[in-house]
Amino acid sequence: MKLMRSAFISLAMLLLLSGAVIAQSHAKVKRASAAAICGNPRVACKTSVTFKPNDLPFRVPANAVIIDTDPFYAVILKSMPAANDSCEIFIPETERLAAQALFPDRKVFASRCVEPGELFYTNLGENQRLMAVYAGSTLAEAKRVLAAVKATGKFPGANLRRIRTGFNGT
Incomplete structure (x- = not known):
């Protein structure tokens, strides 16, 4: 009887441990979240x-x-417009700096050519360069920023776009 009880306990422990290992191997792997934007140039x-x-x-x-x-x-x-392989065509830094002065608490950024080590921006035409101001993560905030941009009278064609940025450092 003792032998049978000991065998039963051993079998139960083996099943318990193997179930934990199986559950562990099928657990969802949490992916790292996407990178957060640093949209205020006054904050490090x-x-x-x-x-x-x-x-x-x-x-x-x-x-x-x-x-x-x-x-x-x-x-x-x-x-x-700019050909994708044309890295010499972009919005001049002097224009970006002038726009940045208008929006000191929101980063004004400008795209350049798409090469490894350079930033890419999604939801744009392949052959486009842009200058834009960071408008936040919500549509309500973005609409307020768009209204502020239009109020300057300097950017008559200003429009909203939802995008991502990133880089490929390989």
């Missing part, structure tokens, strides 16, 4: 990379190679 961005002045900075974890951000809204201030 805690990130592991150095961004260029025209870039929209975001929090990049150490050792990240390919990363993109949470979706956000941008008010497109200006856009221009």
Whole structure:
């Protein structure tokens, strides 16, 4: 009787432990969340990379190679055509700085050519360069920013776009 009881306890323990291992191997792996935008140029961005002045900075974890951000809204201030392989065509930094002076608490950013190590922006035409102001993560906030942009009278074609940014450092 003792032998049978001992065998039963051993079998029960084995089944219990193997069930835990099986459950563990099928557990969902939580993916790292997308990178958060640092939309206020007056607040330091805690990130592991150095961004260029025209870039929209975001929090990049150490050792990240390919990363993109949470979706956000941008008010497109200006856009221009440029061939994808034409890195010499972009909105001048002097224009970006003039726009930045109008919106000191919101980052004004400008896209450049799409190459490894450079930022990419989604939801844009492949052959477009843009200058935009960060308008937040909600539509309500973005509409307020769009109204402020239009109130300046300097960007008559300003419009909202929901985009992401990121980079491929490979």
